[in-house]
Amino acid sequence: MLGEQRNLGRRTLLSQIRKVGPLPRIELSEQTGISRATVTTITAELLERGLIEEIPVEPKGKDLKRGRPKVDLKICGAAFNVAGIKLANRSISIVICDFEGETLSEYWSALDRTTYAPEDLLAMLMAELEQATARADMSLNDISAFGLGLAGMVDVVEGVVRWSPSITERNFKLRDVLSQRLGKPVFIDNDANLVAKAEQYIGMGKNVSDFLVVTIENGVGMGIVLNNELYRGTRGCGAEFGHTKVHLDGALCRCGQRGCLEAYVADYALLREMAVGTQLTGNRDTTADMAALIEAARAGDKTANSVLDRAARMFAIGLANLVNIFDPKLIILSGERMQLDFLFADEVLESIRDIVVQVDAAPPEIVVHKWGDLMWATGAAVYAIEGLGELTLQELAGHVA
Amino acid sequence: MLGEQRNLGRRTLLSQIRKVGPLPRIELSEQTGISRATVTTITAELLERGLIEEIPVEPKGKDLKRGRPKVDLKICGAAFNVAGIKLANRSISIVICDFEGETLSEYWSALDRTTYAPEDLLAMLMAELEQATARADMSLNDISAFGLGLAGMVDVVEGVVRWSPSITERNFKLRDVLSQRLGKPVFIDNDANLVAKAEQYIGMGKNVSDFLVVTIENGVGMGIVLNNELYRGTRGCGAEFGHTKVHLDGALCRCGQRGCLEAYVADYALLREMAVGTQLTGNRDTTADMAALIEAARAGDKTANSVLDRAARMFAIGLANLVNIFDPKLIILSGERMQLDFLFADEVLESIRDIVVQVDAAPPEIVVHKWGDLMWATGAAVYAIEGLGELTLQELAGHVA
DNA sequence: TTTATTTAATTTGACGTTCGAATTTAAAAT
DNA sequence: ATTTTAAATTCGAACGTCAAATTAAATAAA
Numbered sequence: 001m002l003g004e005q006r007n008l009g010r011r012t013l014l015s016q017i018r019k020v021g022p023l024p025r026i027e028l029s030e031q032t033g034i035s036r037a038t039v040t041t042i043t044a045e046l047l048e049r050g051l052i053e054e055i056p057v058e059p060k061g062k063d064l065k066r067g068r069p070k071v072d073l074k075i076c077g078a079a080f081n082v083a084g085i086k087l088a089n090r091s092i093s094i095v096i097c098d099f100e101g102e103t104l105s106e107y108w109s110a111l112d113r114t115t116y117a118p119e120d121l122l123a124m125l126m127a128e129l130e131q132a133t134a135r136a137d138m139s140l141n142d143i144s145a146f147g148l149g150l151a152g153m154v155d156v157v158e159g160v161v162r163w164s165p166s167i168t169e170r171n172f173k174l175r176d177v178l179s180q181r182l183g184k185p186v187f188i189d190n191d192a193n194l195v196a197k198a199e200q201y202i203g204m205g206k207n208v209s210d211f212l213v214v215t216i217e218n219g220v221g222m223g224i225v226l227n228n229e230l231y232r233g234t235r236g237c238g239a240e241f242g243h244t245k246v247h248l249d250g251a252l253c254r255c256g257q258r259g260c261l262e263a264y265v266a267d268y269a270l271l272r273e274m275a276v277g278t279q280l281t282g283n284r285d286t287t288a289d290m291a292a293l294i295e296a297a298r299a300g301d302k303t304a305n306s307v308l309d310r311a312a313r314m315f316a317i318g319l320a321n322l323v324n325i326f327d328p329k330l331i332i333l334s335g336e337r338m339q340l341d342f343l344f345a346d347e348v349l350e351s352i353r354d355i356v357v358q359v360d361a362a363p364p365e366i367v368v369h370k371w372g373d374l375m376w377a378t379g380a381a382v383y384a385i386e387g388l389g390e391l392t393l394q395e396l397a398g399h400v401a
Numbered sequence: 402m403l404g405e406q407r408n409l410g411r412r413t414l415l416s417q418i419r420k421v422g423p424l425p426r427i428e429l430s431e432q433t434g435i436s437r438a439t440v441t442t443i444t445a446e447l448l449e450r451g452l453i454e455e456i457p458v459e460p461k462g463k464d465l466k467r468g469r470p471k472v473d474l475k476i477c478g479a480a481f482n483v484a485g486i487k488l489a490n491r492s493i494s495i496v497i498c499d500f501e502g503e504t505l506s507e508y509w510s511a512l513d514r515t516t517y518a519p520e521d522l523l524a525m526l527m528a529e530l531e532q533a534t535a536r537a538d539m540s541l542n543d544i545s546a547f548g549l550g551l552a553g554m555v556d557v558v559e560g561v562v563r564w565s566p567s568i569t570e571r572n573f574k575l576r577d578v579l580s581q582r583l584g585k586p587v588f589i590d591n592d593a594n595l596v597a598k599a600e601q602y603i604g605m606g607k608n609v610s611d612f613l614v615v616t617i618e619n620g621v622g623m624g625i626v627l628n629n630e631l632y633r634g635t636r637g638c639g640a641e642f643g644h645t646k647v648h649l650d651g652a653l654c655r656c657g658q659r660g661c662l663e664a665y666v667a668d669y670a671l672l673r674e675m676a677v678g679t680q681l682t683g684n685r686d687t688t689a690d691m692a693a694l695i696e697a698a699r700a701g702d703k704t705a706n707s708v709l710d711r712a713a714r715m716f717a718i719g720l721a722n723l724v725n726i727f728d729p730k731l732i733i734l735s736g737e738r739m740q741l742d743f744l745f746a747d748e749v750l751e752s753i754r755d756i757v758v759q760v761d762a763a764p765p766e767i768v769v770h771k772w773g774d775l776m777w778a779t780g781a782a783v784y785a786i787e788g789l790g791e792l793t794l795q796e797l798a799g800h801v802a
Numbered sequence: 803t804t805t806a807t808t809t810a811a812t813t814t815g816a817c818g819t820t821c822g823a824a825t826t827t828a829a830a831a832t
Numbered sequence: 833a834t835t836t837t838a839a840a841t842t843c844g845a846a847c848g849t850c851a852a853a854t855t856a857a858a859t860a861a862a
Binding site: 005153162210222226227229231232233234235236237239240241243244245246247248250257259313314317320321322324325326327328329354355361362364 | 406554563611623627628630632633634635636637638640641642644645646647648649651658660714715718721722723725726727728729730755756762765
Binding site: 406426441468469470471472 | 836837838839840841842843848849
């Protein structure tokens with residue numbers, strides 16, 4: 001049981017290489033505190049297994065130094081391809097990445113249904129994956145692992161979807177069943193955590209051990225990374241930041257309660273307020289109405305401005321509460337919707353500083369990270385990369401014996 | 402650097418013995434996954450150093466079994482004595498414990514000042530410690546380590562009080578200076594974390610890896626234990642749960658902001674509301690006024706009931722927010738003031754269930770833990786126990802070489 | 803061109819640690 | 833007394849880490 005020390009070394013070095021990018025063995029040794037001898041031994045293993053590769057030393061060093069030149073090591077992107085799948089309400093997006101996290105191909109498809117029976121879900125996933133890989137001039141066989149994120153309650157350890165709005169049955173062993181169908185490892189998680197994982201591995205949280213990621217899509221979500229690990233409460237339904245209460249007996253939320261943050265800042269919340277006295281399309285797709293609302297505010301419409309203003313103040317309160325509770329070093333506002341820019345306005349971020357309990361240490365950094373539409377699927381791909389890396393290390397551990 | 406494996410084993414076994422109480426080597430092996438051989442080796446070391454002791458096997462086993470009887474191991478209380486100090490606004494409390502966490506002596510003393518210059522603080526602490534140890538028929542020399550908790554911003558790693566309402570100067574290296582004066586190791590921390598530590602080591606969080614501790618004294622505090630470790634944000638001022646906002650532009654808090662939870666549930670908040678139309682003493686010590694308020698409510702006074710009722714609803718919201726964010730397994734409401742019982746009433750705890758986002762997994766357990774007046778000082782003592790244990794293990798690591 | 807110098811990376815050998823298997827110990831049962 | 837049973841210990845093999853010595857690969861100097 002204590003014989004995991006070697007694997008600890010492997011993990012440490014591999015993740016350091018992933019984080020710090022190409023770097024020579026000697027710096028690996030310095031940064032991790034592992035001796036040069038051991039670094040040599042372990043990196044040799046990783047090289048042989050194909051997880052990392054040496055970068056041929058550039059012929060003319062820019063800074064001309066004597067001595068044997070350093071040889072940079074980096075993650076070998078070509079080691080594996082992985083697919084990340086985000087199953088949303090009426091759409092599915094799939095991203096194919098290499099082992100380094102480089103996006104190779106993107107895919108999006110509308111779905112005609114919201115809820116699937118287990119067997120239908122599997123069939124749909126297989127079909128969409130076929131499409132997505134074909135689009136990238138690949139076949140399913142070229143993919144070494146799959147990551148999947150969906151809304152609901154997910155037991156990550158068991159790989160079971162306890163409940164999801166996308167699946168008719170409860171306690172569906174999605175991970176194992178899909179894995180068997182694909183013949184490859186599959187990793188599943190609640191979608192709230194996807195973006196946090198993406199930020200941690202290939203985004204703005206790459207070198208930060210503790211940070212929060214707040215996402216605004218239809219609802220308001222949050223991912224928590226503490227001590228370099230994703231924190232997933234005890235029930236696997238993600239941090240319900242959107243349903244923290246910011247006002248006693250406040251606005252009605254679609255969850256049935258009152259005063260939820262989401263009931264003030266989500267698009268449906270804004271539009272229902274605006275609906276009083278304005279002409280809206282009332283479409284299911286709120287994009288057009290939201291654009292109209294923003295435009296009206298910009299044009300000086302008092303109602304529109306009032307609506308947006310309150311939303312911004314509520315959002316600031318919600319974020320300030322997070323700061324007061326976690327005292328994090330960094331909060332990443334990760335979003336895809338340009339319409340919600342007003343929430344990320346400088347005034348909002350500044351007002352947070354006033355709301356937070358005043359101490360004379362620097363307040364946490366709050367940054368906005370705009371991703372493309374496939375942010376979520378990329379997070380799922382990162383899960384696959386992480387899980388696959390871990391599996392490969394385990395395999396190495398067994399191999400040596 | 403990777404050569405810490407032995408100390409890891411020592412730490413694992415020592416903490417397991419502390420948690421699970423007296424247990425034989427073979428169970429230690431099973432529970433920790435460390436082989437019997439290694440358990441023998443390590444426990445021999447710990448025995449020799451005096452950190453643990455064997456419990457003489459009882460002459461007649463109640464469950465009569467054949468074979469060599471198990472020999473229980475337990476923490477050796479007599480190994481060390483430690484003192485825990487809680488420096489409060491106008492009082493100081495000191496608890497002396499043995500290495501097992503058993504309280505040997507309690508001490509409380511009023512202070513004539515709120516704020517001390519560094520030199521005065523040291524003199525005061527030394528004097529009070531002399532008193533406290535004398536009360537226990539000991540001398541300072543009988544104490545092997547000291548734990549100290551105080552309000553403010555504390556850099557635990559450096560042992561520096563960045564700022565505290567109790568000290569005139571900033572950035573006072575309290576830990577090292579006091580340690581030098583006492584000739585023994587000293588450990589300091591923000592007081593918000595004290596109770597969490599106490600719950601973790603000798604309280605209701607003993608066998609729980611993730612839990613929250615909420616305390617209500619004058620303010621509302623919180624301690625966070627995640628993955629068996631106390632989580633202390635980045636600035637060392639503790640989780641400011643009391644200043645999370647539960648109402649936009651709500652009641653005025655003494656921190657200058659509006660809508661803080663504390664501004665609804667702290668004693669001063671209740672009394673100022675009650676002050677409208679009622680006769681109160683207005684004393685600095687709010688105990689009498691609070692008792693009067695509670696009594697009035699019990700007697701059916703409408704105003705009093707309204708005041709308490711809103712406080713309870715706000716408190717429920719605050720707790721529900723914690724549940725939504727952390728999804729913990731356990732929340733401990735740790736308090737000393739009987740006057741605040743109304744906050745812990747069953748109706749409040751039940752209403753939380755309604756406020757929390759509904760999933761069909763069991764909601765977190767919320768328990769009330771009533772400690773004596775010296776709860777905080779006991780937490781400080783636990784710090785000393787923990788730190789001293791760690792120091793001793795380090796010493797063992799060096800000793801072997 | 804050859805040799806010296808410098809720095810990165812590897813190899814070597816010693817030491818520490820863990821663990822399975824064999825052994826010893828301490829009790830009850832025969 | 834002897835056997836049986838189960839806990840604890842001892843022993844030796846295998847593995848891992850690391851400091852020191854060595855090798856490798858470059859530039860600078862002769």
